[in-house]
Amino acid sequence: MAELLPDPDNPANPANPSTSGPGGARTLFVEGDNLDVLPLLPALIGSPVDVVYIDPPYNTGNDFSYADKMGVGRGRHGAWVAMMRPRLEAARELMAESAAIFVSIDDNEVAHLRLLLDEVFGERNFIAQVVVNLNAKGRQLGPFFATNHEYLLVYARSLSSCGLDATSVHEVSEADFPVLDPDGRRFRHLPLRNTNKKFNPATCRTLAYPLWGDPLTGRVATAAFDGGQEIWPVFGDGAPAVWRWSAPRVEERPDDLVCRTISGRLGERVDIFQRDWLHxxxxxxxxxxxxxxxxxxxxxxxxxxxxxxxxxxxxPKPTGLLLRILETFPSDAVVLDFFAGSGTTGHATLIANAADGGSRVSVSVNSPEPTRTGSAAQVAGYESVSAITESRLRAAAAAHGEDVAAYRLS
Known part of the structure; x- marks a missing residue:
């Protein structure tokens, strides 16, 4: 019976108080075929997985590198899908209801992978197909276009429970908030009316109500006042609209609203705006x-x-790609990469924890696939791809004062 055994030659340091994963480490490396390893991980990590990222071997028209008996006798796309299906199914079983999976892929298999993920995770749990520009110049040696992008397919384990927050603090710029308040805070003006025509008095009756505003003082209120004029929400073409805020919310936050005179398609009109603050x-x-x-x-x-x-x-994939993915989940997430390659996911997790004081645990799985004869890796003394993965993880962990717990499939 297969089991995961700790590597006696490279134990983690259980005395290290900064770590919290199995063996005392937050960075785990497992060597073995991922199809055999995945069912054994619950006993090792003791909790569901929150984030899965994989960069599987791409099918470029030649035999893909991940040899697998499940693809024997099939066409090249069929063989690739047959190799991927049981691994994705096994990964799904490890994922928390709030988890999501991110899969890097190129043009050769993106269509087949999208259909496969629809089957395994359910079409309703599709979140996004992100275009990732990893090559600024583009591949110059191929025919026709200089391809300079890949894809990142994102699926939820359960869309209704998914904890993914597709936002980033690094995308926020002061230039987006051009108005400077006398107290030094920056803000921008956003229309208080809902600009989406799907939301209108027929579909959102409770948000169609009058406000009163004075464009000279900027004051806004839910009731009439001296100098104020009645204002109803309208679209630029004059069609009736609705507000984004309810009347009670307006009463709670009147200082975050301002009445202004603007020029629209139908001439000047008085409208109400929200002060949207940079914080x-x-x-x-x-x-x-x-x-x-x-x-x-x-x-x-x-x-x-x-x-x-x-x-x-x-x-390899850049750590920046993984850091963006990790930012969409809480800082105590359990992260799994079962096609670990060069070890980018584990490395990025170490960087993320160091940056925000997080307690993420990363699990990197890779098979002991031999390096190619005469390759730079083999010349450097790496007999298997998994040896590269483990070496990088150990070097990265050491740079952050962390440990790696290594396990072998036996």
Whole structure:
């Protein structure tokens, strides 16, 4: 019967008070075929997984690197899907109801992967298909276009319970809040009316009501006052609209509202705006195109690996990509990567914990697949890809004063 055994040659330090995972470490490395390892992880980590990220081997038209008996006798797309299906199903069983999975993929398999994820997780649990620009110049050697993007498919374990917060503090800019208050705070004006025409007096009757405002003083109230004029929410074309706030909320926060005269399509009119304040910890919704200057590139990823273990991995992912993903979940998340490759996920988790004082636990799984004959990795003394993963994790953990708990499939 298969089991996960701690590596006696590289034990974690259980006396380290800063760590809290199995063996006393928050960075776990497991060597073995992920299909065999995944069912054994609950006993090892003792809690459901909150975030799954994988960068599976891409099917580029040649035999993909992850040899698997389940793909024998099938076409190349069918073989790839057959390899992925049981692994995704096993991962789903490990995930908390609030969890989400992020899968990096390129054009060769994105269509097949999207259908497979629809089957395994349910089409209703699809969240996003993010375009990730990891190559600023584009691949110049291929035919036709210089491809400079990949994809990140995001699915919830259960959309109604999903804890993913698709916002970031790093996307917020002072330039988005151009007005400076006398007390030094910055804000911007947002229309108090709902600008989405799906929300109107027919669909949201309780939000269609008059307010009173004075464009000279800026005062706004729910009842008439001297100098105030009655204002109803309208769209730019004059069609009836609704407010975003209820009347009780207006009464609670009158100082966050201002009455102004504006020029619209139908001429000047008086309208009401919300003062939307910039404050510490303010977050902004993430877009579905992630640029290399935001999350890093393949070049920066190669440099990150080289700085720790040498130039021994061809196409790693940058830690910036994983840091953005980790930012969408709480700082005590359990993070799983069962195609760990160069170890980017575990490395990024260490960086995230150091940055915000978090207690995330990362679990990186990789198989002892032999490195290619004559490759830089083999020349450097790495006999397997998993050896690269473990070496990087140990180097990164040491740089942060942390430990790695290693386990082998037996």
């Amino acid at each position: 510490p910890g303010r977050r902004k919704k993430l877009r579905t195109i992630w640029l290399h200057d935001e999350v890093g590139s393949t070049d920066t990823a190669v440099a990150e690996v080289k700085a720790l273990v040498g130039k021994v991995f061809e196409s």
